Amino acid sequence: MRIPFRPIAAQASWALIALAALAHSAHADVLDDVKARGALKCGVTLAAPGFSAEDNSGKRSGFDIDLCRAIAAATVGDASKIELQPMDLKTAFAGLPSGAVDVLTHRFTWTQSRDVGGLKFPKVMFFDGQGFAVTTKSRASKIADLNNATICTAQGSTSELIVADYFRARKLKYKIVTFASQEQAWDAFVAKRCDAAINDRSGLAARLAKLPNRDDFKVLAETVSNEPIGPIVAQGQPRWEALVRFTLNALVAAEELGIKQGNVDAMLKSDSPDVQRLLGVTGDFGSKLGVGNDYAYKAIKAVGNYAEIWDRNVGPKTPLRLDRGRNALVANGGLMMSVPVR
Amino acid sequence: MRMSRAVLRERLPGALGQLLLLAVVAWLAWSGLANFLHNLRQLHIASGFQFLQVQAGFEIAQTPIPFGPGSTYLRAVAVAALNTLLVVALAALLGTLIAVPVAFGRLAAQALVRGACTAWVEVFRNIPLLLQIFFWYFSAIALLPGVADSLQFGDILLNNRGLFLPRLHWGDAGLALERPVAEGFNVSGGLALLPELLALTLGLAIYNSAFLAEIFRAGIQSVPRGQSEAAAAVGLSGTRAALLVVLPQALRLALPPAAGQYQALAKASSLAAAIGYPDIMQIVGGTVLSQTSQALEAMTLVVTLYAAINLLIALGVNLANRRLLRRQAR
Numbered sequence: 001m002r003i004p005f006r007p008i009a010a011q012a013s014w015a016l017i018a019l020a021a022l023a024h025s026a027h028a029d030v031l032d033d034v035k036a037r038g039a040l041k042c043g044v045t046l047a048a049p050g051f052s053a054e055d056n057s058g059k060r061s062g063f064d065i066d067l068c069r070a071i072a073a074a075t076v077g078d079a080s081k082i083e084l085q086p087m088d089l090k091t092a093f094a095g096l097p098s099g100a101v102d103v104l105t106h107r108f109t110w111t112q113s114r115d116v117g118g119l120k121f122p123k124v125m126f127f128d129g130q131g132f133a134v135t136t137k138s139r140a141s142k143i144a145d146l147n148n149a150t151i152c153t154a155q156g157s158t159s160e161l162i163v164a165d166y167f168r169a170r171k172l173k174y175k176i177v178t179f180a181s182q183e184q185a186w187d188a189f190v191a192k193r194c195d196a197a198i199n200d201r202s203g204l205a206a207r208l209a210k211l212p213n214r215d216d217f218k219v220l221a222e223t224v225s226n227e228p229i230g231p232i233v234a235q236g237q238p239r240w241e242a243l244v245r246f247t248l249n250a251l252v253a254a255e256e257l258g259i260k261q262g263n264v265d266a267m268l269k270s271d272s273p274d275v276q277r278l279l280g281v282t283g284d285f286g287s288k289l290g291v292g293n294d295y296a297y298k299a300i301k302a303v304g305n306y307a308e309i310w311d312r313n314v315g316p317k318t319p320l321r322l323d324r325g326r327n328a329l330v331a332n333g334g335l336m337m338s339v340p341v342r
Numbered sequence: 343m344r345m346s347r348a349v350l351r352e353r354l355p356g357a358l359g360q361l362l363l364l365a366v367v368a369w370l371a372w373s374g375l376a377n378f379l380h381n382l383r384q385l386h387i388a389s390g391f392q393f394l395q396v397q398a399g400f401e402i403a404q405t406p407i408p409f410g411p412g413s414t415y416l417r418a419v420a421v422a423a424l425n426t427l428l429v430v431a432l433a434a435l436l437g438t439l440i441a442v443p444v445a446f447g448r449l450a451a452q453a454l455v456r457g458a459c460t461a462w463v464e465v466f467r468n469i470p471l472l473l474q475i476f477f478w479y480f481s482a483i484a485l486l487p488g489v490a491d492s493l494q495f496g497d498i499l500l501n502n503r504g505l506f507l508p509r510l511h512w513g514d515a516g517l518a519l520e521r522p523v524a525e526g527f528n529v530s531g532g533l534a535l536l537p538e539l540l541a542l543t544l545g546l547a548i549y550n551s552a553f554l555a556e557i558f559r560a561g562i563q564s565v566p567r568g569q570s571e572a573a574a575a576v577g578l579s580g581t582r583a584a585l586l587v588v589l590p591q592a593l594r595l596a597l598p599p600a601a602g603q604y605q606a607l608a609k610a611s612s613l614a615a616a617i618g619y620p621d622i623m624q625i626v627g628g629t630v631l632s633q634t635s636q637a638l639e640a641m642t643l644v645v646t647l648y649a650a651i652n653l654l655i656a657l658g659v660n661l662a663n664r665r666l667l668r669r670q671a672r
Contacts, residue, residue, distance in 0.1 A: 089632050097381075117635040139526075149527040150503060155624060156632025160400050164411040175503075175528065176401045177538070179618040180628065188618065191483045192502055193537065195527050236384055 030102050030233070030240040031075070031290050039081040042068035043101040046086040047183060049206045050314040050322075051107060060084050063313040064105040066303040067125060067231055067248065071103060074247040074295035079302035088181045089156050093119065097234045103244055104232040107203065109158045118235045122245035125230040125306075127326040127335050128200040129223035130162055133208070136218050138195065143222050150175040152185040152194035159198045162225050190217075200227050202314070202322060209319035243289045246341075250296035253278055253338035254305035256329060261304035264297060278341050285341060306336065378638065393634045394419070400629055402620045404536055415630055422625035423647050429539060429621065430608045430651065433546035437607065440547065441554035446584055448559050459555070467552035472613055475545035479617045482537050489524050497521045499529055505540060509533040538619035542611065550607045554600060561596030562588055594666055601659035605652045612648070622647050 034040055044052040044064050051062045069079035085101050092104050097118050108114070109128075110121040132151075134140050140149065143166070153159040155178040167174045177194060179185040186207050189197035199207070201223065208214045231248065233241050254260070257275050259267050267275055276282045279300075280293035287293055303309055310327070314320045328334025382389050394416040402409055406424040409417055447459030466474070483502050487493060492501040499506040499522045506522035506529045522532030565588050573583035614621035615628060622644055631640035 090628070093632060093635065094637055113633075113635075147526070148530075152618075155628040160629065161633075164400050168411055174401070175403055177403050177536075177618045178620070178624070178629065180615050180624075184616075184618070188483070191480060192488065193483045 030099075030237045031243055033099075034075050034102055034240075035291075038076050039083055040068065040072040040075060040103070041083045041085060041101045042071075043085050043087040043092045043095060043104040043106055044068065045107050046088065046181070048107060048203060049209055050318060050320040051202070051206060052084075052086075052105075061313070063126070063309060064107070066309045066313065067251075068103070068105040070251060070299040070303045071105075071231070071244055071247050073298040073302035074250075075243065075291055077292070077298055079298075089154065090180075096232060099234075102233075102240070106232065107200065107229055108232060109200075109227045109229055111158060114232075119232050120235050120237075120241050121228075121230050121232055122241050123230050123248040124228040125248055126202065126228075128202050128227040128229050129326075130159060130198055130225045130227060131201045131204055131223055132196045132198050132220045133189070133204050133217055134196045134220060135192075136216050138218075140196065140220065143220055143224065144170065144172065146174065146196055147172045148174065149195035150177060150193070152177050152179065152189040152197045153199070154179055154182040154185050157182065158225070158227070163198055166224050196220075198224075200229070202320070205314075205320045205322055209321075239290050243291060243295075246285070246289060246339075247295065247299050249338050249341070250278060250299055251303070251306045251309065252329075252336055253341055254296070254300045255307045256331070256338055259300055259305060261300060261302075261308055264300045268297070274341070382638075388634075388636060389639070391639055393636055393639070396634075398630075398633075400633070402625065403618075404534075404539065404620055415634070418630060419622075419626055419643060419647075422620060422622045423651075425619070425625075426608075426611055426614075426621040426647070426651065429542050429546070429614065429619065430611050432539075432543045433550065433611070434604050434607055436543060436547035437550040437554055440551035441558055442589070444551065444555035445558035445562060448555065449562060463552045463555055465552075466548050467556075469549075471545060471549045471610055472616060474549055475541060475613055475617060478544045479537065479541035482541055486537075489526075489528060492524050492529070497532075499524060499532075501529070502537065503528055503534075504537050505535040507533045507535070536619070538614070538617050541617060542614050542619050545613075546607055546611060549610075550603060553603050553606075557596050557599045557603060558592065560599075561592030561594070564595045565591045590666070590670070594663075594670065597659055597663045597666065601656060601663075604655050604659065608651050608655060609648060 042065075044060070047053050048062070048064075052060060052064045053062055054060050065082075065084065068082050068084065072082045073079040085095075087095060087101070087104070087106070089108070092101075092106060092108070093114075095101055096104055110124065115121065132140075132143060132146065134146075140146050151163055151174055153163065153176065160176070160178055163174065163176060177185075177188065179188060182199060182203065186197055186199070188194060190211065197204070201219065204219050208217060208219070211217065231244055233244055253274075254264075257272070257278065259275065259278070264279070268279055268281055270276065270279075273282070277285065279297045280286050280295070284293060286295045289295065292298075304312070310322075310324065311317065314322045316323065324332070324334060326335050328336060330337040379389065395414055397411075398413055398415045398418045399411050400418075401411055402418065402421050404425055405421050406428065407417070407421060409421050444459045444462055447455045448463070450456050450459070486500065486502040489501050489503055492499045494500075497508040497519075501524070508519050508521045509532055511518055511520040520531045522529045522534075569591065570583055570588055573587040574580075578586065611621060612623040615624040618624070626640055626647070627644045630643075631637055634640065
């Protein structure tokens with residue numbers, strides 16, 4: 001039995017952060033802070049295989065970590081200059097505005113209330129949707145079968161509201177048990193406290209990949225929501241927000257232009273004006289962002305393009321076995337595209 | 343006049359010092375608050391308690407008063423407070439019921455009884471409460487059967503969705519007994535006690551029973567031996583002597599420290615968030631906080647509610663204590 005001690009630590013750190021918010025005034029400019037510090041502080045998910053998880057040697061890696069590394073490479077020129085801070089929803093949303101971290105490379109959905117509530121989402125890097133996991137033996141084969149079922153989820157998550165809205169709209173009854181974190185909600189579901197667990201499909205895939213008895217569980221086919229997910233910065237930091245946006249944008253643009261981690265040096269000599277502008281061979285796109293003109297080169301050199309990040313962490317050859325699906329490039333029928341670098 | 347001037351001269355430095363300290367504290371509090379409000383404005387986070395009238399939009403697992411996604415945040419706060427009161431009341435009652443026999447058992451003549459009661463106190467007093475709560479919660483879920491294979495005792499159902507009791511219900515045919523029935527995913531009808539409530543009640547009651555037993559034992563030992571000997575001399579049985587003669591006198595000494603223990607129990611009930619029991623910390627400090635982003639307001643509510651509950655406990659115990667003293671003075 002795994003005993004999660006996290007909530008107490010989380011509450012303690014929440015209190016500390018609240019105190020910090022009282023003591024310090026909102027900082028002036030995050031970009032200047034990061035450059036002066038020479039390191040980037042990222043708030044990340046505690047344990048989501050493929051996105052942010054520690055290996056046996058204690059090294060944290062994954063999709064979200066690569067995004068943090070890319071931003072560090074673009075800002076301070078070194079992808080290894082990162083400080084990762086595992087956070088749950090409460091500590092993350094209180095910690096970002098108070099300056100405990102510079103950016104959340106986390107699994108939080110972009111919503112209207114979060115956007116106007118002080119959190120800015122520079123670019124969607126993962127188009128997800130919520131689904132329900134049930135046991136293979138469950139009588140439920142579609143969501144409508146879950147009438148009267150008990151559902152486990154994390155408090156304050158979009159899932160909690162999605163369940164409420166979805167079941168209410170269809171006049172279905174349900175019971176909900178909400179935990180301090182998604183990890184605890186999942187543990188309780190696996191322990192059979194609930195008939196179903198709701199989470200992003202990527203999150204369900206990550207958690208199923210960890211189970212020794214993963215064949216005892218299945219994910220219902222319906223997707224009940226749109227979940228645009230991407231890094232988050234605090235409101236009121238336009239320079240920092242732009243830098244994060246166009247660093248992430250460069251990773252997608254690199255895939256569109258065929259620039260990879262392995263060929264980025266050769267690409268510096270490319271004749272394509274698009275490639276030249278992105279890599280900073282021509283133009284002053286970097287210095288207008290407040291960093292070197294080679295910011296995109298450094299980010300791509302550190303983590304590769306969007307496709308390489310996907311395949312390395314969550315792709316078909318990883319335990320998560322996720323297809324690109326909605327996250328394919330627009331050219332391939334998906335939703336992922338870059339803003340023109342011009 | 344000369345006297346008072348001398349007194350003034352003696353007291354003035356102290357009074358000035360206190361005034362200065364008060365000014366510094368007030369300035370710190372004021373600048374902290376002003377800074378906080380300034381930061382909130384800069385981050386465009388709303389402040390104030392207007393959000394309490396807004397529709398909450400979420401469900402709560404256990405609702406002593408009617409509640410749905412259409413209800414307001416204020417009602418969610420009320421539900422959370424009632425849930426905390428319920429678990430504190432149940433745990434305090436059960437903990438006391440366990441503690442009294444354990445306290446007498448610690449002083450029993452029989453070595454076996456004494457040993458068992460000592461073991462109870464030492465084991466449960468020395469294991470962290472959070473661990474005990476997890477133990478009861480996960481063992482309850484793991485050991486209990488699913489809804490389809492519910493354990494049945496008469497009209498009572500027990501499964502991994504909780505303990506279901508029959509309840510009296512005003513129906514069309516007047517007062518009727520409503521029996522819980524297992525159907526589909528869940529049990530319908532009757533009174534449901536969630537596994538979270540059961541685990542938290544058990545954890546809080548057993549942990550605090552160990553401390554309460556020691557407090558009661560100290561009280562019992564403070565009663566002169568002559569009292570129980572006199573009770574035996576007038577022909578009272580051992581149990582009657584303990585309950586009618588020794589316990590009332592023991593309570594006089596035991597009640598004030600017991601009050602502190604009941605307050606500790608009430609505060610420790612906030613560990614509910616760890617196992618998903620919808621209490622004040624879980625609903626107000628969790629869901630309401632993260633949905634409204636109004637951390638200061640939500641945490642102020644949490645602090646106020648816990649302070650109010652503990653003041654209520656102190657008031658209750660003080661009243662009981664005063665009654666006890668008055669009766670014994672007679």
